[in-house]
Amino acid sequence: MAVNGSTVTKASDFFDLTVGSIINSILVGKRFEENTKHEFLVIKNALDKGFEVFTAFDMILPVWFTKYVLRKHFDYIMKVNDDSKDFAARDAVERYQKFKSGSYTVDENDLDDYTDAFLLKIQQEGENENFNLESLKTMILDLWITGQETTSTTLVSGFSHLLMNPHIMDKAKNEILKVTENGSRYLTLEDRPSTPYLNAVIGEVQRHASVLNINFMRYNYEPVIMGGHPVDGGCLVSAQLGALHVNEEMFENPYDFDPERYMNNDNLLPQTIPFGLGKRSCLGEALARSELYLIFGNLLLRYQFRPHGTLSSLELNPFSAAKKPYKMEMEFIKIQNE
Numbered sequence: 001m002a003v004n005g006s007t008v009t010k011a012s013d014f015f016d017l018t019v020g021s022i023i024n025s026i027l028v029g030k031r032f033e034e035n036t037k038h039e040f041l042v043i044k045n046a047l048d049k050g051f052e053v054f055t056a057f058d059m060i061l062p063v064w065f066t067k068y069v070l071r072k073h074f075d076y077i078m079k080v081n082d083d084s085k086d087f088a089a090r091d092a093v094e095r096y097q098k099f100k101s102g103s104y105t106v107d108e109n110d111l112d113d114y115t116d117a118f119l120l121k122i123q124q125e126g127e128n129e130n131f132n133l134e135s136l137k138t139m140i141l142d143l144w145i146t147g148q149e150t151t152s153t154t155l156v157s158g159f160s161h162l163l164m165n166p167h168i169m170d171k172a173k174n175e176i177l178k179v180t181e182n183g184s185r186y187l188t189l190e191d192r193p194s195t196p197y198l199n200a201v202i203g204e205v206q207r208h209a210s211v212l213n214i215n216f217m218r219y220n221y222e223p224v225i226m227g228g229h230p231v232d233g234g235c236l237v238s239a240q241l242g243a244l245h246v247n248e249e250m251f252e253n254p255y256d257f258d259p260e261r262y263m264n265n266d267n268l269l270p271q272t273i274p275f276g277l278g279k280r281s282c283l284g285e286a287l288a289r290s291e292l293y294l295i296f297g298n299l300l301l302r303y304q305f306r307p308h309g310t311l312s313s314l315e316l317n318p319f320s321a322a323k324k325p326y327k328m329e330m331e332f333i334k335i336q337n338e
């Protein structure tokens with residue numbers, strides 16, 4: 001990174017590695033550095049393969065149909081899934097094996113990460129159908145998938161909007177400079193109430209990014225009326241967050257990138273619901289909100305940004321379950337605030 005001067009980098013590579021390091025630290029206590037970047041890329045490439053083949057249709061079709069009628073596709077998805085699991089959970093499996101052989105014990109007063117917490121449960125209660133090696137691997141992969149691509153995609157999409165709208169980037173930067181006494185300290189989560197414009201920018205980024213093309217399904221247990229339409233018991237239903245986020249009745253000129261809309265209407269930010277609502281809303285909401293605030297805020301505080309090459313709102317993988325923004329390059333220029 002540009003400690004002094006400037007550097008040009010692919011935004012998706014930079015944010016993938018940043019977010020990947022955070023999620024990997026939480027899960028297995030390991031950040032990725034320059035000399036371990038290749039380990040990150042192995043996991044990331046395996047996950048990317050999964051995103052390429054797993055389409056929104058796979059979330060709608062019954063599993064038996066895919067399994068028996070689209071056999072080749074099903075087998076390929078399962079292979080990609082198994083490979084991803086092996087790569088993502090490699091460190092956790094190593095620790096599990098040491099734990100089983102007795103060369104590693106978990107100190108309940110000194111848990112390092114998610115894997116330690118999981119092993120502690122086995123240490124206290126023994127292995128059972130919920131806590132065993134296979135479920136440890138599955139949980140690690142699930143949290144990798146849900147926690148990595150979503151946040152990284154939001155950051156790439158957000159910087160792309162900021163680069164296309166430099167006046168918005170400048171306004172956010174000025175607010176952050178003021179709050180941090182001209183950059184004499186980092187921006188922290190305690191600053192959130194004092195940065196309404198940055199909060200509005202992040203809200204608008206998330207509204208546009210709407211990172212899932214299709215939301216997780218719910219099973220409707222009994223017949224109900226939804227929005228005036230009868231829906232039978234046994235139906236699968238989904239609230240399409242992406243569609244809600246471009247509802248013209250709620251968001252005037254919804255395709256414009258305009259954080260001011262939140263400054264003029266206090267009730268609008270809570271209507272942007274990128275993490276869903278209710279019991280099955282996003283498990284990682286608090287983590288993701290913290291990451292977005294700290295990464296957007298502190299990068300704007302320390303760097304100027306310029307586009308390098310073409311900017312576009314074009315979406316790659318339009319039929320995948322998750323969005324993939326255009327691969328753009330950006331220039332980081334270190335600023336000396338002090």
Ligand code: HEM
Nearest residue numbers: 146147150151154216274275276277280281282283284288
């Ligand atoms: C900007 C980042 C993120 C966005 C926009 C996002 C969005 C979502 C959405 C829309 C759902 C579905 C909610 C529903 O069906 O009602 C979801 C579920 C989920 N998310 Fe996130 N997410 C993000 C980051 C994360 C992170 C960082 C993690 C964990 C490390 C995570 C873990 C999960 C899990 C486990 C679920 C499934 C919850 C369940 O089914 O009970 N997400 N997320």
